[in-house]
Ligand SMILES: NC(=O)C1=CN([C@@H]2O[C@H](COP(=O)(O)OP(=O)(O)OC[C@H]3O[C@@H](n4cnc5c(N)ncnc54)[C@H](OP(=O)(O)O)[C@@H]3O)[C@@H](O)[C@H]2O)C=CC1
């Protein structure tokens with residue numbers, strides 16, 4: 272490291288990269304006091320060096336050739352370009368050269384994390400990734416430093432800002448899914464390919480990383496239960512609300528003797544539940560330690576400055592720490608996965624023509640099939656469409672099939688979380 276200056280390279284100068292530059296500039300004096308050196312950005316890799324950017328930079332810093340970053344005398348690289356290819360190759364080459372790496376890239380970590388952790392240990396460089404989970408909430412540092420003695424049974428949370436923003440606006444402002452997704456993209460919350468957000472991949476990557484820290488292992492991504500919000504309609508949201516619930520995209524990690532279970536799926540919660548109260552692009556992580564009891568962390572989960580906060584805090588922290596090997600990341604095979612209980616309560620949403628499916632006939636069928644209905648809300652519209660929300664236990668795949676085939680209904684069941 273050169274005397275008086277820490278040379279930083281950026282891979283990517285989009286929403287987060289721009290926020291990192293703004294934060295380093297606005298907090299430069301504070302950072303210099305803490306580190307005893309000034310931070311200087313010496314290179315920034317982009318795809319298009321002519322593009323107009325939200326942050327002004329010396330054009331001489333920009334390059335479209337990764338070799339320029341690799342050959343430069345950077346001490347640390349901040350990877351905020353996203354994706355796995357070519358990012359993995361770039362990060363690998365930098366670690367092999369002895370550069371510390373700070374990344375916000377959860378997809379890269381969930382897909383290639385075990386190799387990168389090994390490589391960083393081998394080359395004795397820091398690999399820091401606080402910004403990869405829950406944006407500005409410093410949850411990974413808390414888990415790594417202050418929750419290592421507690422036994423943590425389960426973790427659940429809202430880990431994707433874009434989908435929480437979409438669900439909030441769809442409910443509060445009756446906006447269409449497409450309109451709200453566009454707003455989330457304009458605000459810099461969404462991934463470059465927003466299917467990652469709305470189909471639950473982004474939250475799944477973050478859950479994978481959380482499990483590595485909480486349990487010292489994770490599941491192969493193919494074994495994580497994953498459902499997104501792309502097919503949620505205003506009808507689902509309205510009926511849940513009339514029954515006293517709210518739908519959230521909940522990521523959940525549970526541990527039992529057989530192993531761990533990871534899931535990301537739209538889930539209904541009573542409106543008073545702390546996770547139901549998390550609105551807009553905020554995230555939350557809820558966990559319980561055997562010594563500390565219940566904890567809830569909440570804050571902005573996406574966007575330029577909250578994410579840059581996590582990146583720059585990571586960067587400054589690692590510069591004050593000697594290298595210590597990172598705990599290895601392992602994946603347990605799929606056989607260890609636990610099944611969701613069959614007798615848990617779910618909200619079952621039914622929609623179809625009220626000629627074939629009268630509420631009485633549907634309820635009679637469910638009762639005869641041994642499905643227990645504890646709450647019911649029925650709506651009819653002028654076009655003769657029935658929409659019903661039922662809180663039930665004991666509903667199985669075969670019952671859903673009959674509701675579809677014999678009653679002509681579309682059926683969507685959501686897991687339900689009862690208490691905080
Ligand atoms: N946005 C957010 O709220 C958060 C994002 N993250 C993560 O941070 C990372 C960056 O996200 P974000 O800033 O939103 O993304 P953007 O799409 O806004 O920015 C990506 C940047 O990387 C550059 N880039 C992309 N691919 C290449 C390539 N192959 N070669 C050279 N440059 C490339 C782009 O160049 P150019 O500008 O020329 O197109 C752009 O500057 C992602 O991993 C994301 O998951 C994490 C937490 C929150």
Ligand SMILES: N[C@@H](CC=O)C(=O)O
Nearest residue numbers: 431432433460462573
């Ligand atoms: N697209 C992500 C950005 C932060 O990780 C999200 O919406 O949460």
